[in-house]
Amino acid sequence: MSQTRSVYEFNSAIVREPSTSVVNGLRADDRGGPTYDGVKAEHDAYIAALRNAGVEVTVLPPLEAFPDSIFVEDPALVFTSGAILLRPGTPTRVEETAELAPILREMFDTVLELPAPGQADGGDIMYTPIGLLIGLSDRTDKAGAEALIACIDKLGGKAQIAETPKGVLHFKTASSLLDDETVVATTALADAAVFEGFRKIVVPEGEEPAANVLRVNDVVFASANYPRTLEMLDNKGYRVVPLKTSQIERIDAGLSCMSLRWYRDGE
Ligand code: CIR
Numbered sequence: 668m669s670q671t672r673s674v675y676e677f678n679s680a681i682v683r684e685p686s687t688s689v690v691n692g693l694r695a696d697d698r699g700g701p702t703y704d705g706v707k708a709e710h711d712a713y714i715a716a717l718r719n720a721g722v723e724v725t726v727l728p729p730l731e732a733f734p735d736s737i738f739v740e741d742p743a744l745v746f747t748s749g750a751i752l753l754r755p756g757t758p759t760r761v762e763e764t765a766e767l768a769p770i771l772r773e774m775f776d777t778v779l780e781l782p783a784p785g786q787a788d789g790g791d792i793m794y795t796p797i798g799l800l801i802g803l804s805d806r807t808d809k810a811g812a813e814a815l816i817a818c819i820d821k822l823g824g825k826a827q828i829a830e831t832p833k834g835v836l837h838f839k840t841a842s843s844l845l846d847d848e849t850v851v852a853t854t855a856l857a858d859a860a861v862f863e864g865f866r867k868i869v870v871p872e873g874e875e876p877a878a879n880v881l882r883v884n885d886v887v888f889a890s891a892n893y894p895r896t897l898e899m900l901d902n903k904g905y906r907v908v909p910l911k912t913s914q915i916e917r918i919d920a921g922l923s924c925m926s927l928r929w930y931r932d933g934e
Contacts, residue, residue, distance in 0.1 A: 672930060673847060674794040675882040679931040680722045681745075681770060685710055685737040686729035692918030693735055693757065695836065705914035710737065713888075713925050716908050720883040722928065727770060736763050737915075738924040740789040741806075743767050744815075745929040748822045749777030751815065756786040756806030774931075779818045785811030790837030790924055792826075796847045799826035800861050802838020807831075829861040836919050843880045843923065845887060845905065851896075853878045868903065871895045876912070879921030888922045 685706045692701070717724050730736040742764040744751040750771040752764050772778050781787060788806035792799055792815075799819060801812045812828050819826045831838045832855040842852035842862070849866040852859075853875045857867045870877045870893070877893035880900070889897055891909035900907050910922060 674796060675844065675846075675884065676930055677720075677722050677883055677928040679725075679774075679929050680717050681725045681727060681739055681767075681774075681927045682710070682714055682717075682925055683727040683737050683739050684729040686731045686734065688731050688734040689737055689918070691734045692737075692920075693759065694918045698917055701914035701917040706737070709911050709914050710925060712910055713922070716886075716888055716910055717883065717926060720886050720908075722883060723931075724926075725770070725774075727767075730763075730766055733760070733763050733766065735760055735918070736766065738790075738920055739767065739927050740924045742789065743771060743927060744789055744792060744819075745771070745775070745927045746822055746824065747930050747932055748824075749779065750775040751818045751822070752778060752780045753789060753815075754781050754783070754786045754811065755788050756804070756808065756811070757788075760788075777822065779821060781811060781818060782814050785809075785814040787811035787815050788837060789927075790839050791831060793839055793842065793844060795844050795850075795865075797864075798824060800829045800838065801826055802829045802831035804831035804835070804837055806837065827861060829859055832856055839879055839923050840919075840921060841875065841878050843878060843882070845880065845882055845900075851878055851880055851900070868899065871899070876916060876921060879923055881922040881926075883928070890916075890922065892916070 690700045791802040791807040816826045841856045851868040874893040877896035881888040886906045890912040
């Protein structure tokens with residue numbers, strides 16, 4: 668996994684079409700579910716943005732039995748050197764991994780599996796130039812994080828464990844890598860020890876969900892719902908691509924969740 672390019676340089680991604688059951692996606696607080704059409708529109712715009720950013724996108728068919736299966740980031744991790752099948756930390760999502768496995772085996776020579784009994788969601792794992800950060804959360808436990816570090820080691824990478832603030836679904840719900848030196852985070856996560864050495868941009872109070880951005884090549888996908896964060900990122904010189912997230916936020920999701928991204932060598 669030795670890295671000669673930025674961790675946000677991607678030429679390949681996998682996404683999955685939302686199923687009509689997405690209206691029943693998991694949520695911590697029910698503010699009313701999303702509509703299928705609303706999620707589909709946000710997802711279509713997301714795929715277009717990935718393609719505009721120079722990424723070849725493989726679109727998988729919807730899975731009615733799994734309302735949250737649009738969030739392909741959670742059941743697996745992908746790298747240039749291989750993929751890791753994870754064990755999502757919530758019962759209704761565990762079998763999503765088996766649904767992703769065939770395409771990953773087709774696309775990667777090496778596919779490892781997170782050994783039992785650990786559990787880990789991809790939403791808790793941040794790629795950075797100093798290695799992966801694995802946030803412990805209600806979805807990612809210590810056994811999962813430790814087993815994952817061993818898998819990442821087998822692929823030639825390194826990782827360290829972090830904490831996810833209480834009440835936050837995933838580590839990356841509240842923080843994201845913006846460039847090789849900079850993270851954007853909520854106040855609750857900005858001072859985390861793992862971010863020592865990074866420049867930090869803190870999202871304004873009231874715009875906490877805006878901390879889930881997605882750096883893809885030379886652009887940053889950011890939620891269109893948080894104007895102060897958009898302006899802040901723009902003022903700091905990032906090329907921001909605003910994308911609507913009103914519907915997916917109703918089921919606790921943000922922009923990173925909807926794809927698996929990697930740099931495929933030899934193309
Ligand atoms: C869930 O609770 O699993 C979904 N409703 C949202 C998953 C969001 N995934 C992510 O942040 N990586």
